[in-house]
Amino acid sequence: MSKTNKIIQYGLYLILFLPLFFTNFTFFPWHYGKTVIFQIVVEILVIAYLWQILSFPRKRESSGQGVGFFQKLNWLDWSIIAFLAILIITAFTGANPANSFWGNQARANGIFTWLHFGAFYFLLINFLSFDRVESFKISYRLYVAVAAIVGSIVSLTALLPGILPAGWQSLAGGGIIGNRAFLAGYLILVLGLIIYSFFLASHKWQKILWLAGFVLALTALVQTGIRGAILGVGAGILSSIVILIFVLPGKKLKISLAALLFIFAAGFFIVRRSPSFTERFPLAYALTNFSYTSGTGETRLMAWQEALQGLRDKPVLGWGWGNYEIIFNKYFNPQFLKYSFAETVWDKPHNWVLEIADSAGLVGAISYLAIFATALYYLFRKCHSERSPVKRDEVEESISGLETTQRVILSATLIAYFVQDLFLFETTNGLILWFLILALISIQSKLSLQPMVVKENQKEHKAIKKIIRYSLFFVLCFSLIRFNYVPLKYSYYMRQAERSRDFNNWAVNAGRALSAPAPLVFENAIFLAQQLTQFDKAGAINNMDEEQKSVALSLVSVLENAAKKYPDNLSFLVWAGQSYLVLGEKLDSKYFIEAERVLLLAHEVSPQKQEVLFTLVRVYFSKKDFVRALKISQEAVAVAPDIGISHWFLGLAQIVGGDRPKGLESIEKAVKLGHGLTADQKLYILDLYALERNYSKVIEEYNKLLESNPENVNWLIKLAAIYAESGDKGAALETTRRAVGLFPPLKAEAEKFIKQYKLLEK
Secondary structure, X not given: OOHHHHHHHHXXXXXXXXXXXXXXXXXXXXXXXXXXXXXXXXXXXXXXXXXXXXXXXXXXXXXXXXXXXXXXXXXHHHHHHHHHHHHHHHHHOOOOHHHHHHOXXXXXXXXXXXXXXXXXXXXXXXXXXXXXXOOOOEEHHHHHHHHHHHHHHHHHHHHOXXXXXXXXXXXXXXXXXXXXXXXXXXXXXXXXXXXXXXXXXXXXXXXXXXXXXXXXXXXXXXXXXXXXXXXXXXXXXXXXXXXXXXXXXXXXXXXXXXXXXXXXXXXXXXXXXXXXXXXXXXXXXXXXXXXXXXXXXXXXXXXXXXXHHHHHHOOXXXXXXXXXXXXXXXXXXXXXXXXXXXXXXXXXXXXHXXXXXXXXXXXXXHHHHHHHHHHHHHHHHHHHOOOOOOOHHHOOOOOOOOOHHHHHHHHHHHHHHHHHHOOOOOOHHHHHHHHHHHHHHHHHHOOOOOOOOOXXXXXXOHHHHHHHHHHHHHHHHXXXXXXXXXXXXXXXXXXXXXXXXXXXXXXXXXXHHOOOOXXXXXXXXXXXXXXXXXXXXXXXXXXXXXXXXXXXXXXHXXXXXXXXXXXXXXXXXXXXXXHHHHHHHHOOOHHHHHHHXXXXXXXXXXXXXXXXXXXXXXXXXXXXXXXXXXXXXXXXXXXXXXXXXXXXXHHHXXXXXXXXXXXXXXXXXXXXXXXXXXXXXXHHHHHHHHHOOOHHHHHHHHHHHHHHOOOOHXXXXXXXXXHXXXXXXXXXXXXXXXXXXXXXXXXXXXXXXXXXXXXOOO
């Protein structure tokens, strides 16, 4: 076996282990780093493959030595090529071609990455073998087994996160994958491959091990609690039963399977409608209660509605890959804020088909669905007939195609994964296994085809081939440096900035991250602006030195340039406004004018986005323009009158504008609508009630505060003063003595207070 073949084989195996990688040195360490490593490995393998082709003699020997054969492309292969081609075309006709093509660190699934997955797929169909394993081929059995074993290890990290290093553990409950939702989708494919390997196993001990892996992966999936993935598993089970009814012989067996299907469906509805059962087994309720009228179900429906509005705007070619955020902000539904500020930022609709439709239009959605349809066609076609089987004497064992059971497993796995994708989106971990399953189906459909033989040419053109080989080497070096090393380098600076607890250290790394080339620098600027505001809220920014000032000004400059280049992207304007607000507070009030300017532009892009309106209110507070602050606050209430925080900002605007009674009414309404107040905010409001001489309200609220913290001396002192002002001398005296009992040094001041209000006199 040649060195290039070894490189390709080892590289393909290495890709299967990527879900276990954690790149602590990169931004988004659970996802971004492994995606770049995937790209690097694929690029090396593609160049090695092409190098081998150019080094190979013009005539291929029937023994099959050398590089993998070029198989004739089938409809599944062509459907994948068509899908990738449509993504490329629609990216350049979309709203932000650079973002579409290169993607970002947060999601790591730009078209550049998709092209690498396409290359990975075509490497698999050339190097995985269902026939006799020759020196340049990889046994599909072993390859699938390795993928399933890696998935089992991933499951173990989710069930026992303590086995991971402390820095690798994720609060999102996904083990080494990070996010439990991404883990659940990945495990659906792992379960399919484990079952697939179980039926391929020839020894009892192997089957026992696969059963153990299945239990491990299923337990981890259920523990995630991701209902979309659990629904997908249910859909996979039901579809496998339905398929078996049609493909298996025997009337009695078909009736038995139909009865099983009925029992499965009936059990689902019984559990769903049985309060006593769900109270006794909460997990059963969690698995069967798929509601779209509360919580994330409702926000997901709203996101889907916005996705459909975006599709109506551009139904043919869409908005370009990865630009759903533009649609979300353009058609923003103010009701998102009812759930939290986090719910007002969506860059994906959490429905993979809708995301593709928005990105690449109906053309792209149809091409994507064609991949599934074609894959299922080849599986079902083989279920009914065995066309042109490979002769037994030509293979290591009798394999004329996959056994019916294994074909059903693959089809059920695809269906289960498709269903869960209707509630989420793709990630690198899942795509690796998804393309592996598609490659298995493609290879299986070609078992009856003979490999193509390259006819010998009269001339070898060795000099030309040598030039091409070394050109490929330089192309590889350029790509590895420019498109992989450079993003990793600046991702490292972003990671260091993210982990900084000192503002000076943050500024150093932020400055380096802002020197990244476009479009990477635009994404970096958004996250750095978020970090800048976090430092400001934490009180970690005092007086900026020249270097810190330079970094902050560079940050807003990058954001403004990005906003000019992509005016439909709200994020650049919003975070430029937030950053200018910090600069106005810390450096010079002239930056409040700049904050107002960019936020008004953001308001034009998304008129109903409350985040923009609230930030404008803060700007007008800083400028002491209380008239405009009141006007914008009223506008925020008008777009969604049933959301408490809007009334909170309105109340503040009314108070600073001089209308304290109305302001307090608005704040009371905010609280009634569910807006929670911090302890400091409550104390501020209580001081306002005291100024209004609403002593009963103040006394009631202070007593509520003291229930949660009865030894808070400051609150006791204020409560004593309120009692005294209201004329309740007994309560004032008792509260004063209580405070002194908790903090004796107050005794002298307490005696003065008692004399001042004559608390000992009857």
